[in-house]
Amino acid sequence: MSVENLAISFGSNQVLKSVNLELHAGETLGVIGPNGAGKTVMLNIMTGILKPDGGRLVFLGRDILKEGVVERVRMGLGRTFQIPRSFRNMTAYENSLVGAVFGSGLTERAAGARARDILDMIGLSGKKLEPAGKLGLLDRKRLEIGVALATGPRALLLDEAAGGLTESEVAEILGIVRKVKESGVGVIWIEHVLQTMLHGTDRVMLLAEGRDVICGRPRDVMSSREVEEAYLGAGVGARTRRKRA
Ligand SMILES: Nc1ncnc2c1ncn2[C@@H]1O[C@H](COP(=O)(O)OP(=O)(O)OP(=O)(O)O)[C@@H](O)[C@H]1O
Numbered sequence: 067m068s069v070e071n072l073a074i075s076f077g078s079n080q081v082l083k084s085v086n087l088e089l090h091a092g093e094t095l096g097v098i099g100p101n102g103a104g105k106t107v108m109l110n111i112m113t114g115i116l117k118p119d120g121g122r123l124v125f126l127g128r129d130i131l132k133e134g135v136v137e138r139v140r141m142g143l144g145r146t147f148q149i150p151r152s153f154r155n156m157t158a159y160e161n162s163l164v165g166a167v168f169g170s171g172l173t174e175r176a177a178g179a180r181a182r183d184i185l186d187m188i189g190l191s192g193k194k195l196e197p198a199g200k201l202g203l204l205d206r207k208r209l210e211i212g213v214a215l216a217t218g219p220r221a222l223l224l225d226e227a228a229g230g231l232t233e234s235e236v237a238e239i240l241g242i243v244r245k246v247k248e249s250g251v252g253v254i255w256i257e258h259v260l261q262t263m264l265h266g267t268d269r270v271m272l273l274a275e276g277r278d279v280i281c282g283r284p285r286d287v288m289s290s291r292e293v294e295e296a297y298l299g300a301g302v303g304a305r306t307r308r309k310r311a
C-alpha cells in the first residue's frame with residue numbers, strides 16, 4: 067500500500083495536511099502520535115469511511131480512493147476499531163463467520179471452516195459459543211482482530227488493538243499480530259503503548275501536526291527529538307535541548 071499527500075479538513079480544522087507512507091507485504095508499520103493527531107481519521111480514509119480532500123491511496127497497484135467500503139474489504143483491506151464493534155448478541159463463532167461470509171464472499175461451508183481456523187489462531191476456540199457481549203476486554207480485542215482476519219485481508223489496519231490491556235494481555239495480542247505478519251499480511255498498527263511498538267513492529271511512523279513527521283526503526287523513532295516534541299509540546303522539547311546543551 068502506498069499513501070501520498072493525504073489531506074483532510076473538517077471545517078477549519080485541518081487534521082491531515084500531507085501524510086505519506088508505504089506498507090509492504092509481511093511488514094508491521096507502527097503509527098504513533100498524540101491524541102487527536104488524526105490516526106483514526108487516516109484509517110477511516112484508507113477504509114473508505116471518510117473521503118480525503120486530496121492525495122492518493124494505492125493498494126495492490128490500484129488507486130482505490132474511489133472504491134466504497136465494501137469493495138475495499140473485498141480487495142483485502144481489513145481493519146479493527148478503537149472500540150470493539152462485534153455483534154454483542156452473536157457468539158464469537160458467528161461474529162467470525164460474518165467476517166468470512168460478507169468480507170470475502172466464501173461459500174458457507176468454506177466460511178465456517180475459516181471462522182473456526184481463525185478462532186483457533188486467536189485463542190478463542192474454547193469460547194466460540196459465548197456471546198461476544200459477555201467476553202472480557204482481551205477476548206473482545208482478540209475477536210475484533212479475528213473478524214477482520216476472517217475477511218481474508220492482505221493488509222490489516224489495527225486501531226489500538228492493545229489499548230487498555232495489561233502487560234501480559236498485550237503479549238497475547240503481540241503474538242497474534244506476529245502470526246498475521248508471518249503469513250505475509252502487511253499490518254498498520256496504531257498504538258499508544260510504546261513498548262508494543264518497540265517489540266511488535268518493523269518500522270514506526272510518527273503522525274503529528276497533520277504530517278508523517280518521522281518514520282524509521284522503532285528504537286530510533288522512539289528516542290527521537292521529534293517524538294519528544296510531539297508528546298511533550300515543542301516548547302518543552304526545545305527547553306530540554308537547551309538545558310542539555
Ligand atoms: N467525522 C469527523 N468530523 C469532524 N471532525 C472529526 C471527525 N473525525 C475526526 N475528527 C477530528 O479529527 C481530529 C483527529 O481525530 P482522530 O480520532 O483521528 O485522532 P486520533 O489520532 O485517532 O486520536 P486518539 O489517539 O485519541 O485516538 C480530532 O480533532 C477530531 O475531533
Ligand SMILES: [Mg+2]
Nearest residue numbers: 105106107148
Ligand atoms: Mg484514534
